[in-house]
Amino acid sequence: MASKHIAIIGAGRMGSALISGWLQSRSKPEISIIEPSPSEMVKAQADDYGLAINPAPKATDIVVVAVKPQAFEGAAVDIAKWIGPETLVLSIMAGIRIKTLRKLLGTERIVRAMPNTPGAIGWGVSVICAPEGLLKKNISDAARLLKPLGRVEGPIAEAHMPAVTGVSGSGPAYLFLLVEALAGAAEAEGLSADFSATLARDTIVGAAQLLYETGEDAGRLRKNVTSKGGTTEAALDILLRGDGMPSLIREAVRAAASRERALSSGK
Ligand SMILES: NC(=O)c1ccc[n+]([C@@H]2O[C@H](COP(=O)([O-])OP(=O)(O)OC[C@H]3O[C@@H](n4cnc5c(N)ncnc54)[C@H](OP(=O)(O)O)[C@@H]3O)[C@@H](O)[C@H]2O)c1
Known part of the structure; x- marks a missing residue:
């Protein structure tokens, strides 16, 4: 990617994780950041690494679209100014289908991806899909662009993207909720707030690391600690x-997938 020029449209939570x-x-x-209200962190990164914030548009090698799905339609005309005949568009927006991207951006060179926030530290997983016939x-190139964020899976059929969104896109939030709930339960059992927060966080991080490093099946690890x-x-x-918990998680993932489908149909 060293010789590529990337324009990233939207440097919010996900966009800045990518950067x-x-x-x-x-x-x-080389990175150009297009963002109406850049955070202090993004501004500092731009200063430290010589990145341009809101430069004049020109056709570039890769355009990464990381605005909220609801903002996309209004932003499309300006995004298109960054697209030339050779430009590859990588969209990470949930629920914006390839056919919509094609129509509003006027290009066939599109890859859709669903990354997740652990990508900011190289521990993400991104799943990609692309239109039939794309080179x-x-x-x-799109996979290589996502690689610094962690593993890249796919390409998969676009019809499976809502499920992916519900599992890996939104999944980190489920783990954070678990940490919050565990800390709350620790406090309810009489531990101090600070100690509860640390104990809950270290337990989840340690368990995740054990799962990763041993390569063991999660169910087996669970049974190992259950006498x-x-x-x-x-x-x-x-x-x-x-x-209880498996059924609640199934319901949650289904709700996220349904929301993705609703966003796809403009609701
Ligand atoms: N968060 C996740 O875990 C996650 C995971 C996978 C995929 N995604 C996808 O990633 C995308 C971004 O999500 P996010 O959580 O990063 O949202 P976010 O924090 O709201 O970031 C979006 C950024 O885009 C900016 N923006 C709005 N209109 C713009 C325009 N016309 N041109 C350039 N920038 C514009 C927003 O600025 P203002 O705030 O000033 O409007 C905001 O800073 C979404 O499409 C989402 O579906 C998110």
């Missing part, structure tokens, strides 16, 4: 009562 990922990678692309080179008649079993009896 941080690129800046931490060895091959630093393999365009797909591998018959023990404390974990007592807790899991509550979480699995009436299929």
Whole structure:
């Protein structure tokens, strides 16, 4: 990516996570940031790395669209000013389909991706999809662009993107909620607020690391810490009562996927 010029449209939570990922990678692309209200962090990154904020548009190698889906239609005319015949467009917007991108941006060279926020530290997973017939080179360029953020999966069928959004796109928030809930439960059992927050966070981070480093199946790791008649079993009896937690997670992922589909149809 060293020789590529990337214009990133929208440097909010996800856009700035992408920028941080690129800046931490060895091959630093030339980056133009298009953002009406850049954060202090983005401004500092621009100063430190010589990135342009809101320069005049010109056809560029890659345009990454990271505005909210609801803002896309209004922004499309300005985004199109960055697109030439050779430009590859990478959209990370949830719920904006390839056919809509094609129509509003006037190009066929489009890759859609669903990254997630751990990408800011290189631990993300991004799933991509592309229109039939797109050059393999365009797909591998998009994958390479997402690589500093972590693993890249796909291309997959676009019809599966709502499910991906519900699992990996929104998934980090489910884990953060679990940390908050565990900390709250620790406090309710009489631990101090600070200690509860640290204990809950370190437990989730440690468990995730164990899952990653051992490569063991999550169900097996769970069974390993669940002895018959023990404390974990007592807790899991509550979480699995009436299929409680798995059914709640299924419902949550389905709601996220439905929301993605609703955004796709302009609701
Ligand atoms: N957050 C996630 O975990 C996640 C995961 C995967 C994908 N996504 C997708 O990533 C996209 C961005 O999400 P986000 O959470 O980063 O949203 P966000 O924090 O609101 O960032 C969007 C940024 O775009 C700016 N913007 C609005 N209109 C613009 C325009 N015309 N030109 C340039 N910039 C403009 C916004 O500025 P103002 O605030 O001033 O309007 C804001 O700073 C969304 O489409 C979302 O579906 C998010």
